[in-house]
Amino acid sequence: xxxxxxxxxxxxxxxxxxxxxxxxxxxxxxxxxxxxxxxxxxxxxxxxxxxxxxxxxxxxxxxxxxxxxxxxxxxxxxxxxxxxxxxxxxxxxxxxxxxxxxxxxxxxxxxxxxxxxxxxxxxxxxxxxxxxxxxxxxxxxxxxxxxxxxxxxxxxxxxxxxxxxxxxxxxxxxxxxxxxxxxxxxxx
Amino acid sequence: xxxxxxxxxxxxxxxxxxxxxxxxxxxxxxxxxxxxxxxxxxxxxxxxxxxxxxxxxxxxxxxxxxxxxxxxxxxxxxxxxxxxxxxxxxxxxxxxxxxxxxxxxxxxxxxxxxxxxxxxxxxxxxxxxxxxxxxxxxxxxxxxxxxxxxxxxxxxxxxxxxx
Numbered sequence: 001x002x003x004x005x006x007x008x009x010x011x012x013x014x015x016x017x018x019x020x021x022x023x024x025x026x027x028x029x030x031x032x033x034x035x036x037x038x039x040x041x042x043x044x045x046x047x048x049x050x051x052x053x054x055x056x057x058x059x060x061x062x063x064x065x066x067x068x069x070x071x072x073x074x075x076x077x078x079x080x081x082x083x084x085x086x087x088x089x090x091x092x093x094x095x096x097x098x099x100x101x102x103x104x105x106x107x108x109x110x111x112x113x114x115x116x117x118x119x120x121x122x123x124x125x126x127x128x129x130x131x132x133x134x135x136x137x138x139x140x141x142x143x144x145x146x147x148x149x150x151x152x153x154x155x156x157x158x159x160x161x162x163x164x165x166x167x168x169x170x171x172x173x174x175x176x177x178x179x180x181x182x183x184x185x186x187x188x
Numbered sequence: 189x190x191x192x193x194x195x196x197x198x199x200x201x202x203x204x205x206x207x208x209x210x211x212x213x214x215x216x217x218x219x220x221x222x223x224x225x226x227x228x229x230x231x232x233x234x235x236x237x238x239x240x241x242x243x244x245x246x247x248x249x250x251x252x253x254x255x256x257x258x259x260x261x262x263x264x265x266x267x268x269x270x271x272x273x274x275x276x277x278x279x280x281x282x283x284x285x286x287x288x289x290x291x292x293x294x295x296x297x298x299x300x301x302x303x304x305x306x307x308x309x310x311x312x313x314x315x316x317x318x319x320x321x322x323x324x325x326x327x328x329x330x331x332x333x334x335x336x337x338x339x340x341x342x343x344x345x346x347x348x349x350x351x
Contacts (some may be wrong), residue, residue: 019190020190021239024316025233051198088191
């Protein structure tokens with residue numbers, strides 16, 4: 001029995017390593033291709049966005065979460081369901097703004113940065129910026145325009161990793177044709 | 189622990205990005221552009237392959253010979269990375285190996301036949317790099333190419349370079 005579970009855990013870990021190593025190779029390649037960290041951060045965000053707009057479909061079909069009533073519920077779903085499902089971690093949701101339109105996700109550990117160290121000449125690089133794009137793209141597909149950025153980063157010496165999410169506005173229903181079938185799902 | 193689907197999403201986006209950037213202002217890509225894209229993807233895969241094999245063989249004893257290494261790649265390594273074993277391994281016992289995977293995990297979402305056949309090489313470059321990187325860290329310098337005639341079946345050709 002324990003041998004079986006070792007194999008499953010091993011294979012999950014290996015997939016996790018495949019992902020984190022690939023992500024590392026991507027960041028390395030982007031640093032080679034673009035002159036400065038700002039540009040790399042932008043590219044990571046853009047790529048994350050492209051992934052996010054597809055990931056949301058995968059998420060909705062696997063989680064059978066209905067429409068969130070408000071931003072607080074959205075925050076909980078992101079932290080407790082989405083992060084858990086995709087990265088195996090559950091960040092805590094804190095630092096709500098008085099208006100309830102801004103919050104922080106605190107990640108004790110960030111799987112993307114296992115075995116990663118930033119070299120000295122890259123101190124404005126936001127290594128995990130892909131995540132910001134993913135969140136932004138995914139939420140846009142469910143009619144929410146949000147601003148997402150890293151407020152703290154363990155790779156840059158902070159104690160925790162903090163992602164700050166701000167609700168900008170509700171997007172009017174201009175769903176692209178291929179996602180119009182989701183209109184009903186999201187309302188559910 | 190990252191979910192399996194994350195790698196698939198990331199890989200697809202990386203391929204799109206590399207091709208998008210190479211094309212940038214041009215109307216069409218020529219063969220030289222395509223070769224650059226394949227080469228970039230392959231070298232990214234190489235680093236990943238090296239990393240993966242290090243983690244996987246940390247506690248393993250060393251291999252008896254070249255064939256032993258290839259069998260390991262076909263079974264343990266392929267299972268861990270591509271979620272299945274190689275279906276068929278052929279060799280001429282002179283350094284050339286053909287690894288056939290009938291349901292290659294990176295192609296199953298693309299098509300189930302001949303549709304998009306011309307797109308397949310884009311999605312195989314990274315994997316060729318992974319294999320070459322893994323072999324490199326196991327002491328074998330090689331050239332790895334992939335060939336597809338009907339998706340999702342795929343043949344990887346490994347030619348071990350003699351020093």
